[in-house]
Amino acid sequence: MVTIVQPTLWGDLDPGLEAQPAPGTSASVVPVAGSTASGPVAHDAFTALRGHTERIVAHSSDRVAWLRARAMGITATDVARLASLHAVEAVVTDKRYGSRFSGNSYTEHGKEREPHIAAWVAATHGIQPSAHLFHAATNRAHLATPDGVGVDGASRVVLAEIKTTAKGWRSIPRHYLRQIWWQQYVLGADRTLFVWERHDEFVPVADEPECRWVDRDDDQIRGLIQLADLVLDRLRGFRS
Numbered sequence: 001m002v003t004i005v006q007p008t009l010w011g012d013l014d015p016g017l018e019a020q021p022a023p024g025t026s027a028s029v030v031p032v033a034g035s036t037a038s039g040p041v042a043h044d045a046f047t048a049l050r051g052h053t054e055r056i057v058a059h060s061s062d063r064v065a066w067l068r069a070r071a072m073g074i075t076a077t078d079v080a081r082l083a084s085l086h087a088v089e090a091v092v093t094d095k096r097y098g099s100r101f102s103g104n105s106y107t108e109h110g111k112e113r114e115p116h117i118a119a120w121v122a123a124t125h126g127i128q129p130s131a132h133l134f135h136a137a138t139n140r141a142h143l144a145t146p147d148g149v150g151v152d153g154a155s156r157v158v159l160a161e162i163k164t165t166a167k168g169w170r171s172i173p174r175h176y177l178r179q180i181w182w183q184q185y186v187l188g189a190d191r192t193l194f195v196w197e198r199h200d201e202f203v204p205v206a207d208e209p210e211c212r213w214v215d216r217d218d219d220q221i222r223g224l225i226q227l228a229d230l231v232l233d234r235l236r237g238f239r240s
Helices: 063-071 086-097 105-125 174-187 218-239
Strands: 056-059 132-135 148-151 157-165 191-200 210-215
Touching (some): 063 132, 105 148, 105 157, 105 191, 157 174, 174 191, 174 210, 174 218
Antiparallel strands (some): 056 132, 148 157
């Protein structure tokens, strides 16, 4: 059982300090098959300062704690919408009052198919399913829940993000890239396996999903942090 550690409301840690581990937390990670990486990559100051398993906030199986923790910070789902300064106010509004979107047949199909796709990812790439909510090393209000987490042969964190779609994609949609980069920042990961399964009227069109590796982009991450912190600053202003 994961011990729940609630983040300070819109709070963050001093950039020079390490995040405190959550007592009693644990998570299983496994090596990723086929890695030929030679060693860790140096990143900017916002790179994870401690192991990601020590920064677990909640697990989706505890729905109340998981939703409460997500509401108290900014998640990869929120950041996916931050394409510009104009989007900041929309995210702030949803964080204050709640989103009007409660799901549809497409999101329900995605929830139904995700465990099957995640099993394929684990079997083919060694990245295990994950339903943990993590906070970033230097800011407890920066949160992410990747669909899969693993560690490669060089002890680097790698992630998986799973989607279903009725469209044929020539490239990964930009909002999903923002989501991926934010997850990489929060967990200190270098790569993410983006996996998508296309369907026709909710019937998969192929026996296996498609996938593509997405490398970490610190420049993009830096910009996302700035926009995310604008959202958090606005939310703090409403509560002061």
